Amino acid sequence: xxxxxxxxxxxxxxxxxxxxxxxxxxxxxxxxxxxxxxxxxxxxxxxxxxxxxxxxxxxxxxxxxxxxxxxxxxxxxxxxxxxxxxxxxxxxxxxxxxxxxxxxxxxxxxxxxxxxxxxxxxxx
Numbered sequence: 001x002x003x004x005x006x007x008x009x010x011x012x013x014x015x016x017x018x019x020x021x022x023x024x025x026x027x028x029x030x031x032x033x034x035x036x037x038x039x040x041x042x043x044x045x046x047x048x049x050x051x052x053x054x055x056x057x058x059x060x061x062x063x064x065x066x067x068x069x070x071x072x073x074x075x076x077x078x079x080x081x082x083x084x085x086x087x088x089x090x091x092x093x094x095x096x097x098x099x100x101x102x103x104x105x106x107x108x109x110x111x112x113x114x115x116x117x118x119x120x121x122x123x124x
Contacts, residue, residue, distance in 0.1 A: 002026045004096045004115035011121045012086055020081040022096030022115055028053075031098045031113075033105045034079040036070065038092035038120075047106045048094070051079060059106055063089075086122045093117040 007021040024031065035050030047061045049070040058070055069082040079096065095118075097111035104110050 002098050002113040006096045006115040006118045009118035009120040014088055014122055014124050016086050017084045022079045024077045028077050030100045032100050032102050034098045036081045037108050038094045040092040045108050050105050088122045088124045091122050094120050
């Protein structure tokens with residue numbers, strides 16, 4: 001089992017920045033990648049970004065490319081999501097997730113460990 005604990009989100013004005021973190025514990029040796037997804041009310045869960053744990057390869061959703069950056073600290077078992085130039089449409093509950101899968105890692109169905117979710121609200 002892998003446990004994921006996310007940092008608190010928050011309220012930020014449009015154009016502002018926010019950084020989320022997620023600490024993994026437990027059987028982290030089984031993790032191939034860790035990612036972030038988000039879900040706004042009435043919408044499906046959306047892929048935001050993911051990073052492979054060993055090689056550090058990164059992948060981003062089209063809506064956040066150039067604005068968000070995912071990174072990791074292997075020693076701390078922590079993944080970060082730096083969010084810049086935030087827009088009201090970025091408002092959602094953000095979830096950290098971990099997977100042992102090595103393909104199709106932009107799909108939420110490939111992730112079997114999830115954090116509790118944290119609210120990010122961007123005001124206009």
